[in-house]
Amino acid sequence: MGRWKPGAGDRLREAALSLYLERGFEQTMVADIAGRAGVTARTFFRYFADKREVLFDDSAALEEKSLAALDELPATTPALDAVAAVLDTVARLVGDDRELARKRQLVIMANADLRERELIKLTSLSAALATRLRQRGIGDIEASLAAETSIAVFRVAFSRWVTGVEDQDLPDLIRETWERLRTLAAGG
Amino acid sequence: MGRWKPGAGDRLREAALSLYLERGFEQTMVADIAGRAGVTARTFFRYFADKREVLFDDSAALEEKSLAALDELPATTPALDAVAAVLDTVARLVGDDRELARKRQLVIMANADLRERELIKLTSLSAALATRLRQRGIGDIEASLAAETSIAVFRVAFSRWVTGVEDQDLPDLIRETWERLRTLAAGG
Known part of the structure; x- marks a missing residue:
């Protein structure tokens, strides 16, 4: 967690955590995370293999x-x-x-x-x-x-x-x- | 594991363990276990909820x-x-x-x-x-x-x-x- 850098990866991570807390992990889709971070789903997958990896990468x-x-x-x-x-x-x-x-x-x-x-x-x-x-x-x-x-x-x-x-x-x-x-x- | 009693439950357990070792857990079906133990699948389910529970009951x-x-x-x-x-x-x-x-x-x-x-x-x-x-x-x-x-x-x-x-x-x-x-x- 000390490795978070500014930029899309960082925004995606914060967006994901917020959404997981608001809606639950199961109910959150990659498209939702990308949307909140202001990037495309394609960009999400440049940073993370899937929505679980946001937590464990x-x-x-x-x-x-x-x-x-x-x-x-x-x-x-x-x-x-x-x-x-x-x-x-x-x-x-x-x-x-x-x-x-x-x-x-x-x-x-x-x-x-x-x-x-x-x-x-x-x-x-x-x-x-x-x-x-x-x-x-x-x-x-x-x-x-x-x-x-x-x-x-x-x-x-x-x-x-x-x-x-x-x-x-x-x-x-x-x-x-x-x-x-x-x-x-x-x-x- | 100290609770194993003779009878169908015991035979099912031994049959299951042997089959898991021989074929792998994934490849073993409840019907195979019941067959080897000489009972019906219905009897299996009187003892165990599923094939995983044989290991964890x-x-x-x-x-x-x-x-x-x-x-x-x-x-x-x-x-x-x-x-x-x-x-x-x-x-x-x-x-x-x-x-x-x-x-x-x-x-x-x-x-x-x-x-x-x-x-x-x-x-x-x-x-x-x-x-x-x-x-x-x-x-x-x-x-x-x-x-x-x-x-x-x-x-x-x-x-x-x-x-x-x-x-x-x-x-x-x-x-x-x-x-x-x-x-x-x-x-x-």
């Missing part, structure tokens, strides 16, 4: 940047510190516009197919992280566990961020959620 | 038993100990037949829709656990975090159990995975 870039963040860490970084550093990168990428994130979240939560897509995206990120952790020499189980746990932390922190009234930013909330997990795990 | 009972296990714990049980006790109950319920579980897992992993359904089932269990933990007086964030973390531990342990060569049982693997998480979180 950042996924691949996010996964790539997450793995790149992991690659930059010293080889000796413990598993949980490594995934915490990755989440921090993710938080900086997706955490710059809470209003936009909140709208997107509302749209996704209102539709079972979109919720599934979001879950799959996170599971795919977890699997990719685990694979890369193994390549760094972290044991099989620790790698899976660290990756799955980072998704758990992300989901909890992200939900606090988009629904919260507090004005904490996402990287802060993620750090705080990690601390809470460490406290819980220590028996707190 | 235990979900509701599992969620119910998980929440019942939570309710039996002393009110002072810390969040992570509480979800660990729940997972132990789940492990005893689903962990009695590894061959069956392995077959089911192979079928699910081979089909995107089924993988989504499995993810949704776990997410729904996590949400139900978090709600019940809050009702027990556990803080909002700790409740979500403990519930999400338990799903992470379950996924890692379950995958070790069904794919593993070791002969550890599922409750043991879950306990061991919790320990590993505590070690990781302590900075190990």
